Amino acid sequence: MIYLDNAATSYPKPPQVIEAVVRCLSEQGANPGRGAYPMALAASRVIFEAREAIAELIGASDAADVVFTLNATDGLNLALKGLLSPGDHAIASAVEHNAVLRPLSALAGRGVAVETARCAHDGTIDLDHLEALIRPNTRLIVTLHASNVLGTLLPAAEIAALAKRHGVLYVLDAAQTAGSISLDVGELGADVVVFSGHKGMLGPMGTGAAWISPRVEVRELRQGGTGGESERTEQPSTRPDRYESGTLNTPGIAGLGAAARFILEQGVAAISEREATLAQRLLAGLVSVPGVTVYGPPPGSPRVPVISINVAGMDAHELAFLLDKEHGIAARSGLHCAPSAHAVAGTLETGALRFGVGFFNTEDEIDCALSAVAAIAEDAGRRIG
Amino acid sequence: MIYLDNAATSYPKPPQVIEAVVRCLSEQGANPGRGAYPMALAASRVIFEAREAIAELIGASDAADVVFTLNATDGLNLALKGLLSPGDHAIASAVEHNAVLRPLSALAGRGVAVETARCAHDGTIDLDHLEALIRPNTRLIVTLHASNVLGTLLPAAEIAALAKRHGVLYVLDAAQTAGSISLDVGELGADVVVFSGHKGMLGPMGTGAAWISPRVEVRELRQGGTGGESERTEQPSTRPDRYESGTLNTPGIAGLGAAARFILEQGVAAISEREATLAQRLLAGLVSVPGVTVYGPPPGSPRVPVISINVAGMDAHELAFLLDKEHGIAARSGLHCAPSAHAVAGTLETGALRFGVGFFNTEDEIDCALSAVAAIAEDAGRRIG
Numbered sequence: 001m002i003y004l005d006n007a008a009t010s011y012p013k014p015p016q017v018i019e020a021v022v023r024c025l026s027e028q029g030a031n032p033g034r035g036a037y038p039m040a041l042a043a044s045r046v047i048f049e050a051r052e053a054i055a056e057l058i059g060a061s062d063a064a065d066v067v068f069t070l071n072a073t074d075g076l077n078l079a080l081k082g083l084l085s086p087g088d089h090a091i092a093s094a095v096e097h098n099a100v101l102r103p104l105s106a107l108a109g110r111g112v113a114v115e116t117a118r119c120a121h122d123g124t125i126d127l128d129h130l131e132a133l134i135r136p137n138t139r140l141i142v143t144l145h146a147s148n149v150l151g152t153l154l155p156a157a158e159i160a161a162l163a164k165r166h167g168v169l170y171v172l173d174a175a176q177t178a179g180s181i182s183l184d185v186g187e188l189g190a191d192v193v194v195f196s197g198h199k200g201m202l203g204p205m206g207t208g209a210a211w212i213s214p215r216v217e218v219r220e221l222r223q224g225g226t227g228g229e230s231e232r233t234e235q236p237s238t239r240p241d242r243y244e245s246g247t248l249n250t251p252g253i254a255g256l257g258a259a260a261r262f263i264l265e266q267g268v269a270a271i272s273e274r275e276a277t278l279a280q281r282l283l284a285g286l287v288s289v290p291g292v293t294v295y296g297p298p299p300g301s302p303r304v305p306v307i308s309i310n311v312a313g314m315d316a317h318e319l320a321f322l323l324d325k326e327h328g329i330a331a332r333s334g335l336h337c338a339p340s341a342h343a344v345a346g347t348l349e350t351g352a353l354r355f356g357v358g359f360f361n362t363e364d365e366i367d368c369a370l371s372a373v374a375a376i377a378e379d380a381g382r383r384i385g
Numbered sequence: 386m387i388y389l390d391n392a393a394t395s396y397p398k399p400p401q402v403i404e405a406v407v408r409c410l411s412e413q414g415a416n417p418g419r420g421a422y423p424m425a426l427a428a429s430r431v432i433f434e435a436r437e438a439i440a441e442l443i444g445a446s447d448a449a450d451v452v453f454t455l456n457a458t459d460g461l462n463l464a465l466k467g468l469l470s471p472g473d474h475a476i477a478s479a480v481e482h483n484a485v486l487r488p489l490s491a492l493a494g495r496g497v498a499v500e501t502a503r504c505a506h507d508g509t510i511d512l513d514h515l516e517a518l519i520r521p522n523t524r525l526i527v528t529l530h531a532s533n534v535l536g537t538l539l540p541a542a543e544i545a546a547l548a549k550r551h552g553v554l555y556v557l558d559a560a561q562t563a564g565s566i567s568l569d570v571g572e573l574g575a576d577v578v579v580f581s582g583h584k585g586m587l588g589p590m591g592t593g594a595a596w597i598s599p600r601v602e603v604r605e606l607r608q609g610g611t612g613g614e615s616e617r618t619e620q621p622s623t624r625p626d627r628y629e630s631g632t633l634n635t636p637g638i639a640g641l642g643a644a645a646r647f648i649l650e651q652g653v654a655a656i657s658e659r660e661a662t663l664a665q666r667l668l669a670g671l672v673s674v675p676g677v678t679v680y681g682p683p684p685g686s687p688r689v690p691v692i693s694i695n696v697a698g699m700d701a702h703e704l705a706f707l708l709d710k711e712h713g714i715a716a717r718s719g720l721h722c723a724p725s726a727h728a729v730a731g732t733l734e735t736g737a738l739r740f741g742v743g744f745f746n747t748e749d750e751i752d753c754a755l756s757a758v759a760a761i762a763e764d765a766g767r768r769i770g
């Protein structure tokens with residue numbers, strides 16, 4: 001199998017990740033923060049070290065501002081519901097994932113007004129339109145850092161500066177960038193940055209995190225036992241406890257911590273460059289195959305290694321089927337939980353096939369994928385005459 | 386180490402659990418429900434089989450009513466916030482965990498009235514008082530199935546019947562019973578049953594589930610991508626998708642599925658009996674140690690294998706410290722995230738030391754714990770004269 005679905009989840013994981021999960025399950029299996037005997041302290045250390053590694057990776061000066069979540073969706077629900085109240089106005093980009101669109105749609109039913117900033121066909125955001133949408137009651141802007149369909153990078157620092165200028169908060173969905181694009185929350189100026197643990201972060205599914213600026217007050221999504229201040233029936237206000245009710249996914253976080261340390265060792269810049277080289281190789285090949293339509297930014301532009309295509313005369317699902325059955329290539333067809341991005345690209349009706357390139361892919365695998373697409377497109381071309 | 390903190394999380398896990406987690410991470414590492422190539426289908430099968438095994442274990446006729454959560458706290462937040470609206474009245478028992486008390490406290494701030502049904506010192510609930518609290522606007526009763534401090538079993542079936550008689554919903558927190566006490570959601574009559582995956586269920590931390598009766602409409606806690614109906618920016622209403630936004634904790638759920646199959650093979654009755662034998666042995670020994678106060682139901686009564694004690698002249702934390710340092714026994718001191726249960730038992734100021742017996746404990750370990758407590762209590766007795 002050639003795995004090219006890294007935008008859904010990265011595979012394989014570094015061996016250290018699986019080792020850390022197994023070590024946690026076998027030797028550090030107590031509930032962290034809820035006992036003082038050695039194995040409970042070992043479990044607490046697992047959580048502590050993972051939080052520190054992630055803080056280092058994203059440039060957070062205080063690891064207590066990094067809170068663990070079930071996944072990026074959980075973190076985005078926390079950020080949006082924890083910041084928006086009835087009467088508020090929120091602005092999203094036109095290429096958001098359902099992890100943002102659906103919570104916003106729920107909030108719209110509770111008196112939050114939501115508007116969308118235009119994006120071009122390739123996913124580029126119209127910053128003038130975004131700025132023009134700001135009203136006196138605008139509470140926040142939320143955008144993804146990179147489109148999970150088009151691969152387009154959004155100018156997060158510019159949006160953060162624009163938001164700051166207008167006294168508006170900025171929530172950044174870094175699901176497609178954390179771990180593979182340099183991200184310094186101290187410099188960036190966003191107020192909440194949310195990401196998955198299992199995509200570019202290379203950790204296990206079931207993990208995610210949110211960095212919450214110490215300057216902003218975000219209501220918690222869940223209340224419950226935190227292992228601290230147990231005598232109070234109100235949620236504690238201390239970080240990270242406030243946002244981490246109930247038993248944490250300790251083995252998953254052990255794996256995520258190992259993944260963060262792996263990324264720190266490799267260096268985000270090196271990972272970024274490696275993935276960009278592979279993605280640009282794939283992109284340059286795809287645009288030259290007759291009958292193939294490639295969406296998103298043109299070759300040579302900065303992007304994340306996500307490339308969506310369609311082949312003339314063929315349904316995206318059929319393309320995925322043939323890539324799998326005849327070439328052993330794992331890629332994903334459909335709408336990728338992001339109908340808005342498909343609307344922008346003009347593929348809402350057809351969907352698209354998405355290649356998600358990862359750090360562990362090789363040049364050979366990219367070339368195999370290119371040959372496979374070329375062969376399938378040639379066949380399809382013959383079929384439609 | 387003698388591990389007697391199974392009420393916080395069970396340890397060790399059956400070997401099958403760790404094997405299933407590793408297999409998932411190594412061989413089934415795609416995102417389930419989000420691709421059609423073989424590894425994505427294998428990941429979907431992991432989720433499907435785990436859901437089926439849990440449904441079988443709890444007597445759910447439709448596995449789609451079983452939804453995966455981050456932990457029991459996540460499930461209880463889902464149930465309470467998904468059912469209660471401003472103007473509603475809710476009744477909890479006097480021995481609830483902070484996983485219930487803190488969400489209720491947050492809801493109280495949003496116009497939900499909350500009252501507490503009395504419990505006796507040993508945690509037994511006063512059903513007459515519970516019934517007397519019901520008002521025309523009472524929406525639900527929430528109780529735990531067994532106290533995580535006192536070990537007391539609450540009469541869930543009787544409470545469910547009482548609730549039904551009054552047209553009131555019943556939410557059951559089965560964190561301390563699922564997997565080790567027979568639970569048939571079909572017979573029970575509760576409307577939502579929530580549990581952890583990592584306590585009696587023997588799965589990894591970071592897992593939990595809620596069974597939601599097909600008769601009740603519960604609003605979801607999170608919205609986001611579900612892999613299905615991607616074209617809609619509103620949350621789908623189909624189960625289980627409605628409640629499972631974002632990427633699931635696939636490796637954790639793989640482990641939980643293996644744990645559920647392990648429990649089905651052993652039989653819940655056999656597990657229950659084994660744990661009861663060990664717990665009654667510990668309890669019978671503890672009540673006969675001079676200077677030891679034992680909380681909860683007396684020896685011989687049905688209970689879960691959770692036993693809290695204090696030793697005269699000694700702080701509970703000191704007792705935990707000595708058990709660990711001098712006897713290698715892992716047990717937990719404090720309030721166990723349940724201040725109300727400690728208030729009922731009269732230990733809110735002092736806390737208590739809790740033994741949580743598990744399926745993998747042995748008679749020898751119980752006897753070691755008894756000797757250790759006896760030795761420590763004797764020393765303490767000498768100290769205080």
